Amino acid sequence: MEFAIDQNNLEKDLDFALEKKWSAKAIPIACEFGEIKEIMSLYNDDKYSNYWSIRNILLGDSVNYPALSHFIYMRYGGDELARKTLEDLNTLDPNKSYRILNAGSGFGSDMIEQAKLLPKAKFCGIEYNKRYADLSAKIIQALGMEERIKIYYANLTDPDQIKEIHAKEGFFDGAYSNLVVLHIKNKASLYQSISNLLKARAIYRNEDYTRQEKTNLKFAEEKIGCQNLLTIEEMIQLAHSSGFSNSSFSCLTDYWQEFTLQRKNNYLENVLQRSKKKEMFFQDVAEFFSDHGGCGGVFKHLKK
């Protein structure tokens, strides 16, 4: 089915066109589109990039996993990270019916991949960008996976909202965040939320930026939307104050120096409908890791 595009109002047009075809929405816990808009304008202004590929796919004739694969693999980490995450959470047995939480789930692509690997498991995403949350619900609906992957539109740092999700979902067998916590100012509250949603002995895997002496915090904040970056020791301390123990950290800084440069070049060379803002963002992130002391890696914490 074809939809005429109102060039003056692309965002509304897309919402309308998708709504006609895919009605699913994230489960609303938050009632307002809040601070993220100010903190991460990029995530509200990408309709010419990821948003366009999603539009083309979701409004095409048949939506299936291979049709979505191009978009899905555009995300950070791709398939490999989705699998590695399950391995790190000790939730890689396809015969078990785990319940897994993705804190800051974006477009939901990690969970889509993981749901294929674990046919009996169920997944929950929590996402505070309403547009991402609703779009991921539609993608999941289009793939027929809505019984297995739920998306909540909620703020991970709001204890009341987390209580509400806990009342609906109970405890999870494992939780992860991929490049989310770096954007959150109140990291203590985030860690407490995750801890409150996890069973005893469950693992929280957080792939995240950290800070060291040479890190240019002003650049990180202004160009990438990082907030209150902490050192490795501070992060571990914070986890321990929130009910976790046995924390470990593996450094990804060298890998990210290469990855961010490659990603910038790939974007410039291979993506046709580019967003100027996204282009600049990829450029800034690459620069952060090459010239401004950017660093980070993977934290794993065990719920006591």
Ligand SMILES: C[S@@+](CC[C@H](N)C(=O)[O-])C[C@H]1O[C@@H](n2cnc3c(N)ncnc32)[C@H](O)[C@@H]1O
């Ligand atoms: C860099 S994106 C990563 C998305 C996804 N994890 C991925 O790897 O594709 C960060 C995500 O965290 C979400 N986020 C940031 N702060 C949040 C909060 N307080 N509660 C819920 N989601 C949040 C953002 O809206 C955004 O989708």
